[in-house]
Amino acid sequence: MTAQLIDGTRIAREVRARVAAEVTEFRERTGIVPGLATILVGEDPASEVYVRNKRRLAVETGMADLHRHLDADVAQPTVAAIIEELAHDDAVSGILLQLPLPRHLESGPLIDLIPALKDVDGLTTLSAGLLARGRPGLRPCTPSGVITLIDSTGISLEGLNAVVVGRSELVGGPMSRLLLERNATVTTAHSRTRDLVAVASEADVLIAAAGVPHLIGAEHVKPGAVVIDVGIHRTESGLTGDVRFDEVSAVAGWITPVPGGVGPMTIATLLANTVTAARMQWEQRQLASRA
Numbered sequence: 126m127t128a129q130l131i132d133g134t135r136i137a138r139e140v141r142a143r144v145a146a147e148v149t150e151f152r153e154r155t156g157i158v159p160g161l162a163t164i165l166v167g168e169d170p171a172s173e174v175y176v177r178n179k180r181r182l183a184v185e186t187g188m189a190d191l192h193r194h195l196d197a198d199v200a201q202p203t204v205a206a207i208i209e210e211l212a213h214d215d216a217v218s219g220i221l222l223q224l225p226l227p228r229h230l231e232s233g234p235l236i237d238l239i240p241a242l243k244d245v246d247g248l249t250t251l252s253a254g255l256l257a258r259g260r261p262g263l264r265p266c267t268p269s270g271v272i273t274l275i276d277s278t279g280i281s282l283e284g285l286n287a288v289v290v291g292r293s294e295l296v297g298g299p300m301s302r303l304l305l306e307r308n309a310t311v312t313t314a315h316s317r318t319r320d321l322v323a324v325a326s327e328a329d330v331l332i333a334a335a336g337v338p339h340l341i342g343a344e345h346v347k348p349g350a351v352v353i354d355v356g357i358h359r360t361e362s363g364l365t366g367d368v369r370f371d372e373v374s375a376v377a378g379w380i381t382p383v384p385g386g387v388g389p390m391t392i393a394t395l396l397a398n399t400v401t402a403a404r405m406q407w408e409q410r411q412l413a414s415r416a
């Protein structure tokens with residue numbers, strides 16, 4: 126192994142400690158405890174693990190855990206009514222609708238019921254538009270956490286070739302936009318990309334977010350590149366990513382492991398977004414009460 130490890134577990138712990146201090150400061154100044162409302166529909170085992178971790182770490186950083194668990198067969202209007210109720214509840218700073226939803230539910234219209242100021246997942250159409258325009262707003266947790274991981278290396282993204290493998294609304298799409306905001310030269314690869322090896326091996330920074338186990342090998346990686354593995358797959362031999370860790374770490378300059386890389390950073394960024402959301406809502410209420 127020549128690559129240096131980017132320790133997501135450690136960096137996430139540092140971010141959470143900062144968030145906890147911000148929560149304390151905010152509570153002492155305003156009397157408000159930030160609250161995170163997670164909504165889980167059905168019994169997907171992976172989603173249950175993620176939501177449990179999000180709730181546990183929210184409590185650990187001093188926030189209120191306001192969870193809703195809904196039956197797998199819940200109707201679309203019922204979910205909509207719950208989101209609207211949370212949208213109007215002043216105790217709720219952030220709303221997160223865990224994806225994927227059962228097939229009979231349409232996620233887009235439900236996500237768009239979340240007010241922009243409570244959109245701690247950064248997934249509403251409005252938040253996506255603000256990001257596309259380069260305007261301030263809450264950013265999606267996973268891509269935003271990836272930027273924090275890259276920053277931890279001390280490498281400046283400006284002018285570097287960044288290749289993102291994947292273009293989903295949750296990860297790849299916003300990832301490309303955040304890298305562009307940092308003045309990287311960004312290429313987005315996807316399932317129709319003709320020659321992924323040729324494209325990826327030009328990358329100074331390679332983000333693997335295809336959701337295909339072990340897609341990325343040494344042949345995709347430029348020597349010395351920063352390789353970020355967003356993929357997460359449950360196999361018989363445990364959790365693995367989109368990157369063949371052993372062979373790629375012999376070529377790359379920096380690499381994130383799975384587990385212990387992007388996953389913990391996603392949650393830490395969610396908590397950071399939740400305090401930011403609480404602060405923005407408080408400021409808005411102050412302005413409204415002065416008007």
Ligand SMILES: NC(=O)C1=CN([C@@H]2O[C@H](COP(=O)(O)OP(=O)(O)OC[C@H]3O[C@@H](n4cnc5c(N)ncnc54)[C@H](OP(=O)(O)O)[C@@H]3O)[C@@H](O)[C@H]2O)C=CC1
Nearest residue numbers: 267291292293296315316334335336355356357387388391
């Ligand atoms: N660690 C974390 O915190 C998180 C991890 N994840 C993980 O990240 C991965 C991606 O998630 P998500 O974006 O939601 O997945 P999606 O399935 O929504 O998107 C996958 C993207 O990868 C592209 N793709 C698929 N196969 C290939 C291929 N062979 N070559 C190049 N591109 C390909 C698809 O292209 P096309 O658009 O053409 O279909 C699509 O844009 C998953 O493993 C997921 O579990 C997700 C969120 C958070």
Ligand SMILES: Nc1nc(=O)c2c([nH]1)NC[C@@H]1CN(c3ccc(C(=O)N[C@@H](CCC(=O)O)C(=O)O)cc3)C=[N+]21
Nearest residue numbers: 174175222223224225246266357384385386388389391
């Ligand atoms: N609305 C929404 N927002 C999300 O952010 C969201 C989502 N839906 N759906 C699914 C994906 C996936 N995701 C992860 C979060 C934490 C870990 C994580 O903590 N992973 C640990 C391992 C945890 C384990 O044991 O599985 C690690 O990589 O070290 C992984 C993946 C968030 N997602």
